[in-house]
Amino acid sequence: MIKALIPIDKDLGSSIAIRYAGDLSDRIHMSLYDVHVVDSTKAGVAPGSGWVRKTWENALTESEREEIRQFLEMEKVSRPLLKTPKMLFGNRTEKLLEELIDGQYDLFLEGAVPSFNPLDFYTLIHSRLYRQMTCPVLVVKNLVPPEKAALLVTEETDCGRFSTCLSKIFENAKINLDLIVVKFLKFGGMIQHEKKSFNDRLENAEKIFCENGVIPDSHQIIEGTPQKVSEFLRKYGLVASSLMKKQQKSDPLMELLGRMASPILICWD
């Protein structure tokens, strides 16, 4: 059973994440822990210090607790999954990083509505929260049924590390797994190679995945521009990829993940 932390705010991203997490927990063994951070950086200047400041923080926290409770009540109509979240006060990034370490979570799951500009995803990946996080991240961009997952392998993927990361998450999961070797092109359309055109990369990747207990249901090689590949992957309810924290903005994998509309599971390389 993996332990997942899900930060809750009163927004569309959280609404999508809560519902998606509910659907996902029917398919993988996962217990969800929700947290809401009353962001001190957005709360304005604290009035004084000591008891006065503490009283102010408590009042803000209580006020937001009630708002979050009402928000979750609305979400509970479709998914009575989450309890009243743990309330934290302070800098959102710092508090979430502390919570991830203290709680020894296996997965961080948050909603992030995709943007037309793929660079926004790069900004998210390069945020301090993501750079300092050690556990895998599930960025829920849209609410789609997680029936089928694509496991992306590129030329740079360390299949050993990636499959080890996935093995814990997908242990006894009720999700179809497709192993997809991606070769990026700069121009043109998209080419799909069926099983008969196996190459060494795919065979090798499949062998390593199986050794680590991640057994794909199917496999294929696709070649195309990041845009075309992202359109192809739209049919998946979850796309898993390994990613380096220092991945360049211009890297085609970064562009692909930025263009993806489906939820993305990132294992740090």
Place this chain on the structure above:
Amino acid sequence: MRILVAVDQNPYSERVIRLVAALAKNTWAHVTLLGIASDTQDFGESQSVGALHDLAAALDGYRKQFLGFFPDADSPYGRIGAGYRLVQGKKDIFNLEYPEQNERKDLKVRIRTGNAGKEILAESVQTEADLIVIGCDSKKRCQWPDDADVPGKIVKNANCSVFVVKEEKKPRMIDCCLDHDTVSQASIELINQLVTLYQVELEIIGLADDKGLSADVDRRMARILEYYTSRNIKAWVKIVDTPSLNACIAQASENNLVALWMGKASFLDKIFSRQRLGHLVETAESSVLILR
């Protein structure tokens, strides 16, 4: 719902009739088929009378085509039945009257004479239309052969929603763009009908300003998403910032049906000026829906 269908005698108008019939099957809307005869015609002249009767015959053909979608004896729009009489109503307005007009839903057939754009808009006001549907050919920059900029004028000036139907081909997706929270239930349901009709997925695009997506739009998108997903419609969400809006819509209009929710106090209405709307209608490869 009241649908005003503006047609001429070109093939795209037949496409419009098929689409409106399919839409009416699900909504039981009141429908008016409207043809426009040029105001340069003097109906005292035998040649012009001939042109008027040609248009009336074409409209009668469209009516038959529409009713062909409702073969049951208890069709709410009545049956094909006997021929029509062309009756002049108010000045420059001619109605095609049919002997059996006891249908439960209106299916009116009318000809107006004058400037096409003005007459279609006047009819939409008179019939209190909720939606104007108009066809055009995307290969000819959406121009009507007899009065070039009719679809553009309707889109720019109508007070109700306008659906410009361009291609017969199925859109790959329906992209709905909104920037305000006063989206009417009727327009949400219209999108629902189109998704069902085309059997495609939906994308709800929220327009963000320099401070990001406003809380109102965020909440509205969440509720719209909930509405569609509860009806088993696969709906995606996306955010676009104001400077990227044109690029986003241009990209979407290559293959997708673009729907813009233009509220009275809509920021979208301000930044996406009526002039630009006309340009969108001209250049989009696929159909465009303006929701008001």
